[in-house]
Amino acid sequence: MNTWLTNLGIGRKNPGVFCGEWRGGGPALENVSPVDGRPLASVQTATEADCAEALQRAHAAFDRWRLTPAPVRGETLRRFGIALRERKPDLARLVSVETGKILAEAEGEVQEMIDICDFAVGLSRQLYGLTIASERPKHRLMEQWHPLGVVGVITAFNFPVAVWAWNSALALVCGDAVAWKPSSKTPLCSVAVTRLAQGVCAETGADPALFTLLIGGGKGVGERLAADPKVPLISATGSCEMGLALARQVHGRLGRTILELGGNNAVIVTPSASLDLAVRAIFFGAIGTAGQRCTSTRRVIAHESILHDVERRLRDAYRSLRIGNPLDARTTMGPLIDVNAVETMLQAITRLKSEGGRVLCGGERLTGSEWPGDCYVTPCLAEVPGNLPLVREETFAPVLYVMPYRQFDEAIALNNDVPQGLSSAVFTNDAREAEEFLSVCGSDCGIANVNVGTSGAEIGGAFGGEKSTGGGRESGSDAWKTYMRRQTNTINYSSELPLAQGIRFGVDA
Ligand code: NAD
Numbered sequence: 001m002n003t004w005l006t007n008l009g010i011g012r013k014n015p016g017v018f019c020g021e022w023r024g025g026g027p028a029l030e031n032v033s034p035v036d037g038r039p040l041a042s043v044q045t046a047t048e049a050d051c052a053e054a055l056q057r058a059h060a061a062f063d064r065w066r067l068t069p070a071p072v073r074g075e076t077l078r079r080f081g082i083a084l085r086e087r088k089p090d091l092a093r094l095v096s097v098e099t100g101k102i103l104a105e106a107e108g109e110v111q112e113m114i115d116i117c118d119f120a121v122g123l124s125r126q127l128y129g130l131t132i133a134s135e136r137p138k139h140r141l142m143e144q145w146h147p148l149g150v151v152g153v154i155t156a157f158n159f160p161v162a163v164w165a166w167n168s169a170l171a172l173v174c175g176d177a178v179a180w181k182p183s184s185k186t187p188l189c190s191v192a193v194t195r196l197a198q199g200v201c202a203e204t205g206a207d208p209a210l211f212t213l214l215i216g217g218g219k220g221v222g223e224r225l226a227a228d229p230k231v232p233l234i235s236a237t238g239s240c241e242m243g244l245a246l247a248r249q250v251h252g253r254l255g256r257t258i259l260e261l262g263g264n265n266a267v268i269v270t271p272s273a274s275l276d277l278a279v280r281a282i283f284f285g286a287i288g289t290a291g292q293r294c295t296s297t298r299r300v301i302a303h304e305s306i307l308h309d310v311e312r313r314l315r316d317a318y319r320s321l322r323i324g325n326p327l328d329a330r331t332t333m334g335p336l337i338d339v340n341a342v343e344t345m346l347q348a349i350t351r352l353k354s355e356g357g358r359v360l361c362g363g364e365r366l367t368g369s370e371w372p373g374d375c376y377v378t379p380c381l382a383e384v385p386g387n388l389p390l391v392r393e394e395t396f397a398p399v400l401y402v403m404p405y406r407q408f409d410e411a412i413a414l415n416n417d418v419p420q421g422l423s424s425a426v427f428t429n430d431a432r433e434a435e436e437f438l439s440v441c442g443s444d445c446g447i448a449n450v451n452v453g454t455s456g457a458e459i460g461g462a463f464g465g466e467k468s469t470g471g472g473r474e475s476g477s478d479a480w481k482t483y484m485r486r487q488t489n490t491i492n493y494s495s496e497l498p499l500a501q502g503i504r505f506g507v508d509a
Pocket of ligand 1: 154155156157158159163181182183184218219221222223226237238239240242243245246259260261262263293294295394396422464465469
């Protein structure tokens with residue numbers, strides 16, 4: 001076993017359930033790296049009995065944790081941030097090997113975990129309520145925020161550690177416990193992170209069951225969490241199909257959700273734009289994580305007068321790409337997550353041609369000793385006349401569609417004319433276009449940027465999207481409020497009992 005894996009507490013065989021102690025009685029998942037197709041390690045999945053026991057312990061941990069003052073809860077997050085700083089190189093390496101994303105991006109992902117821990121420490125002293133002017137004399141009207149309970153966090157493969165951290169850091173300072181169901185494609189990252197958390201709990205005295213982990217082979221464990229009436233909030237990240245199935249289940253029992261689902265993100269490039277900036281942003285947006293980010297740039301809507309210039313520059317950028325081992329510092333694009341993802345991409349390109357799209361470059365499987373394991377492809381750049389049926393769907397792979405527009409209104413309409421509503425951007429030096437894009441009749445997405453690409457959000461802002469992206473918000477700003485329950489209080493310190501709205505009732509009538 002490699003030293004860096006041992007440093008993270010990963011062995012050849014790993015238990016996949018943590019509830020204060022490690023266990024896992026279900027079948028083993030054999031995890032294979034997309035980098036070279038070789039087995040990495042095996043992880044034991046959770047049985048129904050494991051889930052029941054783990055959730056019971058998480059509830060017991062919550063009962064105590066909610067009584068711990070929030071700034072003291074923040075101390076566990078502060079120490080966790082320090083542990084992440086110390087283990088950043090090893091953890092980033094694991095993220096890279098397990099997902100195929102290049103090391104620089106994997107380091108960025110671990111940095112996001114550190115950033116949200118820092119944010120959570122500050123937040124632990126800022127869980128403010130309000131006092132509100134009461135209409136009754138000698139009455140105080142106020143709002144306060146209380147912890148919710150055990151929060152279920154279901155994550156996707158493409159951000160195997162950061163998305164958990166966005167949710168968990170906030171949920172934990174808010175006084176909740178967390179039960180994490182990671183993607184079965186990236187179980188080792190979740191084991192490594194949970195081991196790190198376990199070490200921090202040993203230092204601070206926090207109950208380790210606050211960091212419950214439940215690895216499942218398919219969607220079973222996620223469905224188990226979704227159905228459990230004692231899990232008041234499920235934060236789920238993944239495809240729109242998953243979100244729809246999960247929402248039916250959780251909303252069917254009137255539970256709460258934070259849904260962070262698929263994107264179909266566009267960049268509008270106007271005639272006044274700096275094409276240098278625009279093309280660099282589009283290139284990163286389309287190629288980063290091999291096109292497997294929820295915020296990946298999938299569509300470029302370019303003014304017809306500059307369309308061919310944009311296409312030429314993008315083609316040149318695509319030719320400069322180095323595709324290969326993501327651990328090699330010279331590599332700009334690693335493999336897709338698995339062989340199925342490659343098949344899905346190739347099928348989409350065949351369909352694109354049948355719908356009237358034209359491939360400008362790329363879209364082929366790479367084989368040979370430089371690209372072992374069958375998961376490497378060349379990214380595809382294609383020209384389309386508009387939002388073809390395929391273009392309206394999210395193909396989770398490096399396929400970028402370029403389409404023309406004439407009037408700016410038309411560009412905004414094209415931006416909005418897809419089911420998803422996550423991220424969007426305009427490149428322009430025209431203040432009126434920029435303002436129009438951000439206005440009430442502009443982009444309908446949760447994220448709308450000016451001269452900044454669609455991909456690579458900071459943790460300080462609330463993150464999430466509209467329409468079939470699910471409407472959830474997590475990470476910064478006031479996203480913490482979703483992890484708490486709001487309570488409105490009226491306190492009467494008079495010797496009368498005046499009713500609201502001046503109602504006179506019974507003896508007072
Ligand atoms: P996926 O939908 O296949 O799986 C996501 C997670 O949901 C996994 O842990 C999976 O086991 C679980 N799951 C699947 N069906 C379930 C069900 N019925 N009930 C409960 N849990 C269930 O997604 P993926 O392939 O891992 O990730 C790619 C998708 O995630 C893309 O669509 C991408 O856009 C999206 N994504 C969105 C965001 C965001 O913040 N909006 C971030 C990252 C990824």
